[in-house]
Amino acid sequence: MDTNAGSFIKRDRINWISVTAFTVFHVGAFVALFFFSWPAFFTALTLYWISLSLGIGMGYHRLLTHRSYKTPKWLEYFLATCGTLALEGGPMFWVATHRIHHQFSDKDGDPHTPRDGKWWSHIVWMLVGDATHCNIDKCSHYAPDICKDPFLVWLSKYHYVPLVILGVLLLALGGLPLLLWGVFFRVTMGLHATWMVNSLTHFWGSRRFATRDGSRNNWFVALLSFGEGWHNNHHAYPTSARHGLAWYEIDMSWWEIRFLQTIGLATSVSRASLKFKLHSPACESPPKTFFHAGCRIAGESSAGSPLPIQPSPLRGI
Numbered sequence: 001m002d003t004n005a006g007s008f009i010k011r012d013r014i015n016w017i018s019v020t021a022f023t024v025f026h027v028g029a030f031v032a033l034f035f036f037s038w039p040a041f042f043t044a045l046t047l048y049w050i051s052l053s054l055g056i057g058m059g060y061h062r063l064l065t066h067r068s069y070k071t072p073k074w075l076e077y078f079l080a081t082c083g084t085l086a087l088e089g090g091p092m093f094w095v096a097t098h099r100i101h102h103q104f105s106d107k108d109g110d111p112h113t114p115r116d117g118k119w120w121s122h123i124v125w126m127l128v129g130d131a132t133h134c135n136i137d138k139c140s141h142y143a144p145d146i147c148k149d150p151f152l153v154w155l156s157k158y159h160y161v162p163l164v165i166l167g168v169l170l171l172a173l174g175g176l177p178l179l180l181w182g183v184f185f186r187v188t189m190g191l192h193a194t195w196m197v198n199s200l201t202h203f204w205g206s207r208r209f210a211t212r213d214g215s216r217n218n219w220f221v222a223l224l225s226f227g228e229g230w231h232n233n234h235h236a237y238p239t240s241a242r243h244g245l246a247w248y249e250i251d252m253s254w255w256e257i258r259f260l261q262t263i264g265l266a267t268s269v270s271r272a273s274l275k276f277k278l279h280s281p282a283c284e285s286p287p288k289t290f291f292h293a294g295c296r297i298a299g300e301s302s303a304g305s306p307l308p309i310q311p312s313p314l315r316g317i
Contacts, residue, residue: 018126025087025191028184032177039174040181047085047166047182052190053226055082057253061228064146065095068241069257069269077151085163087187088194090156096142101198102238105213112198114214122199163187193224201231208245209236217249227251237272245274 032040059079062068071079080091088094097111104110114121139156140147147153163183170178196218205216215235222229222244230243230251237245244251260266 012129015127015129021087022123022127022191025184025188028180029188032180032185035177035180037177037181040177043170043174043178044181044186048186048190049226050082051085051186052193053253053256054079055084056086056088056190056194057226057228058256059083060088060091060094061098062241062253062257064091064152065098066239067145068239069261069266071260071266075260075265077155080152080155081162084155084159084161085166085187086190086194087160087163088191090159091152092136092139092143092146092156095146096139099142102235105211105215105235106202107213114199114202118199118203121202122195193221194228196221197225197228197231201229205229205232207232209233211235219249222250227253233272239270240272241269242271245272 059076060083063071063076063079083091083094101110101112106113106115110116112121112125117124136147136153146156167179167183170182174182201216201218201221202214203216205218205221207216209232211232213235215232217232218229220229221231227243227250228234230245230249233245233249234240234243241257242251242254243249244254257266257269261269
């Protein structure tokens with residue numbers, strides 16, 4: 001693995017496509033406030049859950065990036081398609097960028113560390129270079145599994161198509177209020193919820209594990225992102241499908257994965273346990289897996305012993 005990701009993450013120019021898109025969506029979100037209706041609000045709420053929990057949390061993140069569980073291909077493709085509705089790019093770019101983040105977390109090469117600036121980690125990193133665009137050649141080094149899948153490659157290239165289709169349907173069914181709330185307001189709120197995982201949860205919150213980065217557990221971000229805010233837990237156990245490890249740490253995406261498991265649609269589900277603590281933070285060599293985070297390589301501890309991921313008591317394990 002390369003010791004830096006400079007060839008993948010560019011910072012040398014303004015990305016006018018991203019600047020224009022984010023500006024339009026933020027303006028649309030503001031305008032939506034003047035077109036409020038309860039049907040539009042609940043439509044936005046439902047789509048917020050579909051895009052952020054099913055799409056980003058379960059699909060892009062825990063399934064495609066970390067392979068924390070397995071599903072039939074049709075379900076994997078459905079979750080990935082839901083992820084495109086969040087306007088966070090296609091799965092190929094998202095997975096590659098997130099794996100880079102874990103390898104270089106809060107160090108040189110991390111695409112969005114707050115150590116380069118809090119606003120940089122929240123949004124600015126996507127407004128420069130080609131942060132929201134990538135090709136197979138660039139991504140194949142970090143996401144070879146995604147690049148070998150024809151559907152995911154197609155979805156990455158045309159990731160905007162599902163959102164456009166959704167927008168047309170909402171406009172036809174409910175007019176401007178449904179469009180503004182179901183697309184512009186909902187997407188903007190979802191973007192900031194995801195961006196807070198990149199920014200806030202690396203400098204604000206509690207630390208249960210002594211990971212080598214600045215990751216934090218943040219209950220507020222966890223609520224907004226359906227469990228993604230338990231970020232220190234995640235960086236300690238990156239391949240765990242469960243991020244909220246304590247009973248009081250609400251993790252809706254994990255509950256949904258468990259539901260899929262009970263009906264036989266999720267198998268090989270990895271789950272971390274609070275019975276174990278990470279050793280102190282020193283990782284002496286770059287990881288050889290793109291699932292690395294914290295002080296342990298996925299599948300082994302810093303001392304080379306098995307990572308304490310506990311199998312779920314549910315069926316299929």
